[in-house]
Amino acid sequence: MxxxxxxxxxxxxxxxxxxxxxxxxxxxxxxxxxxxxKLESGIYEVKNDVYHESEVGMSMARSYLDSIMKLEVREKEIYCIIGFSGTEYMENFRVEVDDKEVKSEKLEEDLEAHTVKLKFLLDDISSKIDTKIYVGPMGRDVEFTVIPKMDTLKLIEKIEIPKEEKxxxxxxxxxxxxxxxxxxxxxxxxxxxxxxxxxxxxxxxxxxxxxxxxxxxx
Structure with a gap:
């Protein structure tokens, strides 16, 4: 036994x-x-989630960040475009990709509607995205993670890359x-x-x- x-x-x-x-x-x-x-060259829409260590932070992040973001793929380069609303008290927008701060372009800013769109380069489609925004009334940065829901990825516009004969x-x-x-x-x-x-x-x-x-x- x-x-x-x-x-x-x-x-x-x-x-x-x-x-x-x-x-x-x-x-x-x-x-x-x-x-x-690999993704073909084009502009894609994708839904997103947010993450913050606290429930209050999660709620604030969700209210600030547009629920749909865009990916702009041009051959080997992948650009991400995210939008924010309620930005009248926000400044100094920063983005980190894979825990490294990257240069972001302020693609659009509507001072009346209080919206901002940022564009920045990703390493690949699975890159980790974090944002830092200084909020005036709070007197500090608000940080949260942006999580693309890749299962919702949708091609909305193809981009034809011109080829020069030379x-x-x-x-x-x-x-x-x-x-x-x-x-x-x-x-x-x-x-x-x-x-x-x-x-x-x-x-x-x-x-x-x-x-x-x-x-x-x-």
Whole structure:
């Protein structure tokens, strides 16, 4: 009975290890797929959520930020456009992308309607976006996170990128280099995933053999 109990416990341990490995490698694969995802050139609308550590902050952030934002994709560059309302007491708008402050352009400002639109460059579509705004009556900055809901992404206007005949040759060469680099990066990424999975499975098998060997001697 004791041996049976030990075998059951070992099986539970092995199943737990396999489950953890599948979660880890599954998440890594999804992250890589998201990173490699490309959008065609155009202007997109996307809904957003906000995050602040307090409920009051969440409510304020939601009232300030327009619920729909835009992404402007031009080949390799992705620009984000966010709008604010009730800005009569706001100043010094700042944006952080992936925890680094970036330059933002004040695209529109309506002093009568008290609205402002900011445009800034993203590293990629999964970049973390934070805003900082100085609010006069509060005498301090208000900070919150902007979370694009990528499942609501909608193309509203395609952008045709003009190609100059004089630069066609250079662009072809650049494209070849990009494709080759991309293939190399993908191959490296696939090799890493395969290596990690192989190591994980090898560890599980070795553990199983060792544990069963120990039990068989008892």
């Amino acid at each position: 004791k041996n049976k109990k030990n075998v059951i416990d070992i099986n539970k341990i092995l199943l737990s290890i396999l489950f953890l490995l599948s979660v880890i490698f599954g998440n890594r694969t999804l992250a890589m797929a998201e990173e490699n995802k 630069k066609e040759e250079e662009k072809r060469e650049d494209t070849k280099e990009v494709i080759e680099d991309s293939r190399e990066d993908n191959n490296k990424g696939n090799k890493k995933v395969i290596t990690f999975v192989g190591i994980g499975l090898a560890v599980v098998i070795i553990l199983g053999v060792i544990i069963k060997g120990v039990l068989s001697k008892k």
